[in-house]
Amino acid sequence: MATLLLELGAAFAAIALAGSLARALGQSVIPFYILAGLVVNPFVLGTLGLPAIEDREVITVLAELGIVFLLFFLGLEFSFEQLLASGDRMTRVGLLDIVVNFPVGVGLGLALGWTPIEAVVLGGIVYISSSAVITKSLIDLGWIANAESEPVLGTLVFEDLAIAVYLALLAALLGGTADLGAALVDVAVVAGFFLALVLAVAVGGGWFERMLAIRSNELFVLRAVALAVLIAGAALAIGASEAVAAFFVGMGFSSTDHVHRLETLLVPLRDVFAAVFFFWIGLRTDPRLVVGVAVPLALAVVLTAPAKFVSGYYGGRLYDLDDRRSVRVACSLVTRGEFSLIIAALAATQGTGPVLTETVPAFAVGYVLVMSVLGTTLMDSAGTVERLLEPVLPG
Amino acid sequence: MTVYETDLPGVGKKFEVELDGERRLVVVIHNTGRREVFVRPEPDADAEKLFDLSDRLARQVGTILEGAYFQPIRTDSIETVLSDDALIEWVNVGPESPFVGGTLAETRLREEIGVSVVAIQRGEETITNPGPDTEIGTDDTLVVLGSRDACRRLHDLAAGDRTLDDDPDDPDAT
Numbered sequence: 001m002a003t004l005l006l007e008l009g010a011a012f013a014a015i016a017l018a019g020s021l022a023r024a025l026g027q028s029v030i031p032f033y034i035l036a037g038l039v040v041n042p043f044v045l046g047t048l049g050l051p052a053i054e055d056r057e058v059i060t061v062l063a064e065l066g067i068v069f070l071l072f073f074l075g076l077e078f079s080f081e082q083l084l085a086s087g088d089r090m091t092r093v094g095l096l097d098i099v100v101n102f103p104v105g106v107g108l109g110l111a112l113g114w115t116p117i118e119a120v121v122l123g124g125i126v127y128i129s130s131s132a133v134i135t136k137s138l139i140d141l142g143w144i145a146n147a148e149s150e151p152v153l154g155t156l157v158f159e160d161l162a163i164a165v166y167l168a169l170l171a172a173l174l175g176g177t178a179d180l181g182a183a184l185v186d187v188a189v190v191a192g193f194f195l196a197l198v199l200a201v202a203v204g205g206g207w208f209e210r211m212l213a214i215r216s217n218e219l220f221v222l223r224a225v226a227l228a229v230l231i232a233g234a235a236l237a238i239g240a241s242e243a244v245a246a247f248f249v250g251m252g253f254s255s256t257d258h259v260h261r262l263e264t265l266l267v268p269l270r271d272v273f274a275a276v277f278f279f280w281i282g283l284r285t286d287p288r289l290v291v292g293v294a295v296p297l298a299l300a301v302v303l304t305a306p307a308k309f310v311s312g313y314y315g316g317r318l319y320d321l322d323d324r325r326s327v328r329v330a331c332s333l334v335t336r337g338e339f340s341l342i343i344a345a346l347a348a349t350q351g352t353g354p355v356l357t358e359t360v361p362a363f364a365v366g367y368v369l370v371m372s373v374l375g376t377t378l379m380d381s382a383g384t385v386e387r388l389l390e391p392v393l394p395g
Numbered sequence: 396m397t398v399y400e401t402d403l404p405g406v407g408k409k410f411e412v413e414l415d416g417e418r419r420l421v422v423v424i425h426n427t428g429r430r431e432v433f434v435r436p437e438p439d440a441d442a443e444k445l446f447d448l449s450d451r452l453a454r455q456v457g458t459i460l461e462g463a464y465f466q467p468i469r470t471d472s473i474e475t476v477l478s479d480d481a482l483i484e485w486v487n488v489g490p491e492s493p494f495v496g497g498t499l500a501e502t503r504l505r506e507e508i509g510v511s512v513v514a515i516q517r518g519e520e521t522i523t524n525p526g527p528d529t530e531i532g533t534d535d536t537l538v539v540l541g542s543r544d545a546c547r548r549l550h551d552l553a554a555g556d557r558t559l560d561d562d563p564d565d566p567d568a569t
Contacts, residue, residue: 078404139406142433145433145442149403149409153406263426
């Protein structure tokens with residue numbers, strides 16, 4: 001295509017179009033953003049002889065910003081006080097969720113003959129539900145005002161914390177080199193970086209507070225973005241996870257008085273860049289590769305959808321909900337989305353070998369497409385699901 | 396009356412208010428400022444959505460529910476809004492009010508509360524541009540100009556629900 005700007009414009013047009021289509025069909029936008037990227041990429045439009053949008057560095061950078069902002073907001077929403085206050089039940093429902101769903105993915109990976117690290121990547125991808133899609137559906141369906149929203153949101157909060165730890169560990173594992181000494185140095189550098197960041201967040205509350213104490217909206221946004229992107233970039237430069245770094249920066253701001261202002265002013269930025277991230281995932285995916293992983297994909301859907309359903313159902317029971325509401329919890333948690341793709345992106349960029357660089361990304365795209373549509377549909381028809389399952393439900 | 400408060404991580408907060416017997420009013424306040432209001436007809440039922448308000452509209456409706464828009468003596472002319480946060484209000488001075496018997500200068504309304512008294516209505520008579528030595532009596536109606544908050548504080552003072560020494564930010568003071 002003629003100029004980069006034109007190409008970028010075409011990309012945004014495709015994203016906007018996909019978003020409108022999703023809205024018209026009453027589906028979540030994430031799978032449609034991915035599909036938009038998939039359709040206009042060189043493997044599809046390109047092979048038809050039409051002008052395709054290339055996976056250029058500029059789109060990659062915008063997608064990286066999408067990851068940074070997604071995790072920044074996760075950190076911003078997160079507070080240890082809240083986790084502690086919600087106490088036992090949230091921990092129990094979160095543990096139930098991880099104990100049931102994570103091993104299913106790891107087991108499937110091992111059964112497919114993958115190495116332990118590759119299996120752990122698969123475990124993460126199938127474990128983590130989509131906070132973005134599920135929360136939005138809860139609001140759209142009006143369930144947010146009902147008791148079922150509590151175990152669902154509780155599980156999501158637990159998962160969000162788990163995924164921050166998981167990404168940090170995975171980045172360290174994937175970065176491991178053959179030379180043990182060099183690997184140890186790498187791990188030490190990364191560990192030191194995160195330790196410094198955690199300390200900064202723990203003791204630097206006042207500093208974060210003053211940093212954003214400025215009247216001008218323009219400077220406020222610039223300072224927040226500068227800090228988040230700078231620290232995420234520094235993390236990536238030394239081989240640590242930029243996502244986890246952004247999560248900590250968000251956490252640093254979470255205890256200040258600026259949370260509300262950050263949300264108001266930065267949500268549009270997050271939405272734009274996150275949309276580019278999903279589009280970029282589609283853009284770099286060769287649909288033939290997705291077809292190539294059809295067998296593991298089908299196995300994963302058949303195994304992990306029911307596993308999530310079962311853990312979700314008993315999660316609802318842990319909150320003393322009746323059958324109807326527990327089934328709703330079960331239906332809600334089936335959706336997978338942004339975090340599965342972030343894990344796959346990490347595996348693709350830092351991992352070695354064809355499984356991590358080709359199979360896993362293609363698998364993640366197919367998996368998220370299926371699970372997000374399946375999850376949203378299940379939520380919409382939770383009443384029917386409950387009637388169908390009535391004879392087998394224990395309660 | 397019991398109000399149940401629940402955190403909705405990533406969304407905001409949920410408040411449930413017990414109404415008569417079985418019913419509960421459910422208010423979801425989103426972090427974005429949007430308010431969703433539901434009613435749950437019975438404990439096990441799904442909440443039915445009543446309406447959706449923006450942050451700004453919710454505050455306005457809240458003031459109406461709170462009673463701050465309603466003037467017991469002048470129901471026909473409640474208030475005159477001059478701008479977003481400035482209004483002219485009619486405030487009735489109750490017998491318990493600390494103002495009774497003092498002059499306008501002694502009440503220090505302009506300094507302490509931030510309102511200017513532009514007129515005083517006493518029975519059929521209206522004193523326009525009252526001077527600092529004008530005395531205030533029971534059942535006088537002060538016509539004041541000030542911010543919404545200042546007018547609200549003045550209401551409490553004039554009704555005798557609060558003394559001048561009370562901390563205006565302390566909600567327990569009323």
